Amino acid sequence: MSEVTNEIRETINTVLDCVDYCCNRLEVSEEEQRKFFDIVEKDIIVPTLKDTIMDALNTAMYGTKSSKYPRYPSRRVDYRSLKRNREIYELDDMYFPTLEEAKEVLERLQEYASEFGQVTVGYLYELIGETSPYTAEYYGWRRIDLEDTEIPKEGGAYMLKLPNPTRLEEFT
DSSP states (O other), rough: OOOHHHHHHHHHHHHHHHHHHHHTTTTHHHHHHHHHHHHHHHIIIIIHHHHHHHHHHHHHHHHHHOOSOOOOOOOOOOHHHHHOOOSSSOOOEEESSSHOOOOOOOHHHHHHHHHOEEEEEEEEEEHHHOOOGGGGGEEEEEEHHHHHHHOOOOTTTEEEEEOOEEEGGGTT
């Protein structure tokens, strides 16, 4: 336990020395120094003390010490695994206020597929003015796939009922 006490003292002294040095270097008034020391005490020293004490207790009770750098789940997207993913692309139903708008989107998809041999789900998202997910570029349709597309009226809107997109590398 004396190691913990020494570690705590060293940490506190190091922090206070740094604060004192900075205050003297910047020629801060004594009143401002006191305010600054209070902030350092509340925001740095007390939390550090708590962490150190908890580490000591965890080590004594469980034989483990918590990391100073907690492991948070990665927020990065593994694009390589997404690209290799062979699952079917789930396309949300798309509704349009008028039949003409739905037909226009379908016609543009068919024209693009005729010209380039295939059209991506990403292009569909671009046509309707939405941002597509990364994987949308790996799925799509050939012109022949789009020929049987229906546009039924549902409620007060028209649904573009596209066939399920297929992995585009299957076409090449």
